Amino acid sequence: xxxxxxxxxxxxxxxxxxxxxxxxxxxxxxxxxxxxxxxxxxxxxxxxxxxxxxxxxxxxxxxxxxxxxxxxxxxxxxxxxxxxxxxxxxxxxxxxxxxxxxxxxxxxxxxxxxxxxxxxxxxxxxxxxxxxxxxxxxxxxxxxxxxxxxxxxxxxxxxxxxxxxxxxxxxxxxxxxxxxxxxxxxxxxxxxxxxxxxxxxxxxxxxxxxxxxxxxxxxxxxxxxxxxxxxxxxxxxxxxxxxxxxxxxxxxxxxxxxxxxxxxxxxxxxxxxxxxxxxxxxxxxxxxxxxxxxxxxxxxxxxxxxxxxx
Numbered sequence: 001x002x003x004x005x006x007x008x009x010x011x012x013x014x015x016x017x018x019x020x021x022x023x024x025x026x027x028x029x030x031x032x033x034x035x036x037x038x039x040x041x042x043x044x045x046x047x048x049x050x051x052x053x054x055x056x057x058x059x060x061x062x063x064x065x066x067x068x069x070x071x072x073x074x075x076x077x078x079x080x081x082x083x084x085x086x087x088x089x090x091x092x093x094x095x096x097x098x099x100x101x102x103x104x105x106x107x108x109x110x111x112x113x114x115x116x117x118x119x120x121x122x123x124x125x126x127x128x129x130x131x132x133x134x135x136x137x138x139x140x141x142x143x144x145x146x147x148x149x150x151x152x153x154x155x156x157x158x159x160x161x162x163x164x165x166x167x168x169x170x171x172x173x174x175x176x177x178x179x180x181x182x183x184x185x186x187x188x189x190x191x192x193x194x195x196x197x198x199x200x201x202x203x204x205x206x207x208x209x210x211x212x213x214x215x216x217x218x219x220x221x222x223x224x225x226x227x228x229x230x231x232x233x234x235x236x237x238x239x240x241x242x243x244x245x246x247x248x249x250x251x252x253x254x255x256x257x258x259x260x261x262x263x264x265x266x267x268x269x270x271x272x273x274x275x276x277x278x279x280x281x282x283x284x285x286x287x288x289x290x291x292x293x294x295x296x297x298x299x300x301x302x303x304x305x306x307x308x309x310x
Contacts, residue, residue: 024089025052030059031145115139203256206263
């Protein structure tokens with residue numbers, strides 16, 4: 001059964017999370033704080049200094065449904081008192097994250113769940129930097145965190161099962177679909193799929209098969225609507241699994257592989273000539289698509305049959 005897409009403004013949740021600290025003041029932290037606050041949690045944003053934290057808290061309040069003020073603080077012992085969830089959302093650097101985990105570990109109560117928003121870094125290394133690796137897990141929000149429908153709940157090799165269950169329920173309380181990752185693999189689930197598709201797109205462009213606009217049209221206007229309605233695996237079922245199997249055996253050997261990153265992506269260059277106006281227009285369009293996607297996700301989950309054991 002689908003959970004409601006929207007906030008449940010009560011702290012009487014099965015997940016039992018009531019007070020959270022979001023550590024970070026960059027791109028992701030305000031949206032993460034907003035998503036948690038809209039689910040009924042009392043949230044504080046903590047940063048390296050109070051001014052950065054104040055700006056992030058103002059950004060979070062602007063994103064929220066009712067403009068609720070979110071407290072802010074520097075990263076110090078007092079902010080973790082009575083907190084039962086920590087979400088780290090700082091720079092994607094393993095040494096910086098590890099140093100932070102080691103620093104805050106003595107300030108955190110024994111049963112507090114510590115999560116990281118990392119999208120690719122080794123979760124076991126981060127968990128081992130604390131004195132309680134069984135209470136550490138990944139909670140990977142997609143950007144923008146307050147609008148996207150999915151959050152990855154990632155287990156390290158030492159994460160307790162009750163932590164995974166509580167975080168899964170928290171994701172539902174935020175109106176999101178929890179993507180459970182049962183063991184840590186590089187890139188988890190979402191980024192592995194995203195970059196597998198991106199690798200083939202870059203390969204087709206670099207090989208001169210077609211241009212960037214045609215590739216984006218094939219995905220945005222061809223694949224995306226089908227996958228929004230059913231997802232790639234269900235799309236294969238609806239198109240005929242035997243037919244998709246024949247095509248897969250024919251094509252898989254021709255698809256891009258290897259670690260080389262060709263073309264503009266490999267050089268760190270853009271694919272389009274962006275200016276402020278076009279970027280703003282596409283950002284607005286993407287936000288509209290994400291809001292619509294949340295509504296369609298509700299309907300898709302209600303329509304889908306249960307998956308088979310594979």
